[in-house]
Every structure is written in structure tokens, then in C-alpha cells.
Amino acid sequence: MAAERVVRLVGSSSRTVLRGGMRALLLLLWLAARGSALYFHIGETEKKCFIEEIPDETMVIGNYRTQLYDKQREEYQPATPGLGMFVEVKDPEDKVILARQYGSEGRFTFTSHTPGEHQICLHSNSTKFSLFAGGMLRVHLDIQVGEHANDYAEIAAKDKLSELQLRVRQLVEQVEQIQKEQNYQRWREERFRQTSESTNQRVLWWSILQTLILVAIGVWQMRHLKSFFEAKKLV
């Protein structure tokens, strides 16, 4: 399916031999190649959220592509340019670090400054209900974190690296990412320890308080009843 699309695109763009035409051709080929991402369906007002638990100073790149169900052709077609997706990213403290609207196809990037669970939410900005006609929007999504977000072809071209050098650079990036994850692990263990200690303290204080309450209640009960019976002249 992707191969047929490539052939059709090559046929239409081979007329121009200008540099701009070559760029367009490769852009289209690149878009065709991206047809193999994971996809899911989303309703019109539905908000889909994804969680990324990442260490700090980690870059996250998300790519998405939307398609709308065309009832006449009974297949999914690329969505009209007017239909966009609103992307919202929240950091672990629920502070919004990215809230932007993109077109029917987009790429969003953010870098985490605190370690923890970041929430990426997508929902369509469609206000015209007739646009969907009761159908669903198909969203192809691809989220790359940390070392996977690096564009090695670009790095190789920019720094003029040989194959071996590029591979070493990739290994170095991988090791750095592992290091960041280990630091994050240490931070998480400390948080876990704090939670457990808090539970321990609460249980301890509650036991002491409960004993004190029981003793106090017992004393109060006896005194109150004694004075009551004395007043009734039964004691």
C-alpha cells in the first residue's frame, strides 16, 4: 500500500527537475514512509491522554497524523487542513508546559525540567459537528523519548561524522540516557521511602492517640456516671 503511494507520488513530481521539486519529492516520500505508525480512533470531543514517565532534561518528540473517514469512498482520507489537534502537555506538578494547536499533521517537542509523569493530551479542535458526520478521526501517533528522539542523519551531516563515529555517538547518547534513568530511579526510591515513613509515622501516632482517647473516655465515663448515680441517690 505504501509502495503504490510512492510510485504515484514519484510520477506526479518527476516533471520538475528544480531543487525545490527534489525537496518536495523527498518530502512526499518521507510522508509515505511514515504510514506505518501505530494508530487509533478518537471521537470528536474525546480527549486522549498519554503518560510519559521520564527523568529530567529529557527531550520528547511527538509526531501525529490525522485521517478522516470519507463516507463516499468508504475509506480514510487525510483530514482537511482546517481540522487540527490541540496538544497539551502537563508536567508532574500539573503545570502546563505546552498548549498549542497544530494542523491535521504536526510535530510537538518538549524537554522535561522535573522528573516524573508528564501527561500528553490530544483532542481535536473541531467545532463543526457536520465535519465528522458521526465518524471517528484516525490518529497516527509516534512518541520518541530521549535518545530515540535524536536525528542521527542530521547529526552525521552537521558534524561530518563517519559511520564508526556516528555509532559511537549513538552509544554515548544511550549511556547518558541510562545514567539519567538511574538518577531518576534513585529519586523515585527516595520518594517511596518518604511515603513509607509517613505511613509508619501515621500508624504510630494513631496508636498512641487511640490509647490516650480510650483512657480519657473511660475516666470521663466513670466520673460522669458516678456523679449521676450519686445525684439519683443510688450510690
Add this chain to the structure above:
Amino acid sequence: MPRWAAAAGRWGWRLPALLPEITFELPDNAKQRFYEDIAPGTACALEFQVITGGHYDVDCRLEDPDGKVLYKEMKTRYDNFTFTASKNGTYRFCFCNEFSTFTHKTMYFDFQVGEDPPLFPSENRVSALTQVESVSIHEALKSVTDYQTHVRLREAQGQSRAEDLNTRVAYWSVGEAFVLLVVSIGQVFLLKSFFSDKRTTTSRVGS
């Protein structure tokens, strides 16, 4: 590696990576479906784990383009399933939380399709050193990252249980204090009321 991919690499566009891992929230009574177009002959692996929520279990089903069920498990906490795509088309897998009435579940899954694209789109991978380090070191580091992900998921489970316990202890302490006070004060006044009634009946009998 086809030439157009090499050209795309030269222009600086990154080829799509084939290892999407996604963590998402599955509400109660809901199911979430994902689809992927896979070419025949590709080795694929689906791994999923329930991170938080309820009894940490979910139903999972993987179907091929003709609707044949390749993998089906009910109420599993985590699993790993590898298969080779025999047909061309859209494979779909679905996570169902319909048996749960009020617990949201956070789920992680990782669907690997085929091999990672080669780093350098060239054909001259003849150097022995390149072969060694490109295969063994990179793969070893990838498995380290994989293990780290497993540790992180387990730790997330532990953390959510610990926080749950902490809030439960707090609520239970406050609740029990309240019940204790109400019961003990109520006992005293109830006892007092018994003696007050008896007093009036005896006095009426006497006169």
C-alpha cells in the same frame, strides 16, 4: 536499504522508529483499540503491563487482518507475546477493562514491529569492528534500557500501593476516632436514660 531512504537520510529527515511504547489511562468499562499496518514476514512483539488500578489486571486480544485471534488473555497483569506477521494488512489489538466497574487503570504497552532502522543508511558495513559494536554493544544497551523500563513500571506499582495505604491509614484513623467518641458518649447517655425511666415507674407504683 533502499536508495530513497538513503536520500531521505541525507536531507535530514528521520525515518520512523518502529518501537512505540505508550502509557495511557484506561477508564472503567472501557476498551481501547490500537491498529498497525504490518507487512508479511515481519517479526513483532507486544508487551504490556498494568501499572495502577484495581487488581492490576486487564483483558488483551490481538487479531490479524482477517479477524483471527492470535493472542487472547483475560485478566492478566503483564505479558509478552511475539509473532511473525503472515498476512499483509491491519493488525489490531485491544485492551478491555469492561469487567471493572469503578477503577481506572493505567497501562503500559510496547509494540515492536520489525527491526530498528539501520543508523547509517549506507551499504559498506564491512568493517569487523563496526559489526561487533553495532550488534553487541548497541543491543546490550537496548536491553539495559528495557530492564530499566521494567524496574520503573514495578516501582510505579509499588509507589501507587504505598500511597494508597497512606491515605487509607489517614482516613481510617479519623473515622475510628469519630466512631469511638460517638459510641462512648452515646453509651453514657443511653445508660442514664434507662435509670431515669425506671425512677418514674417506681414512683408511680408507690403512690
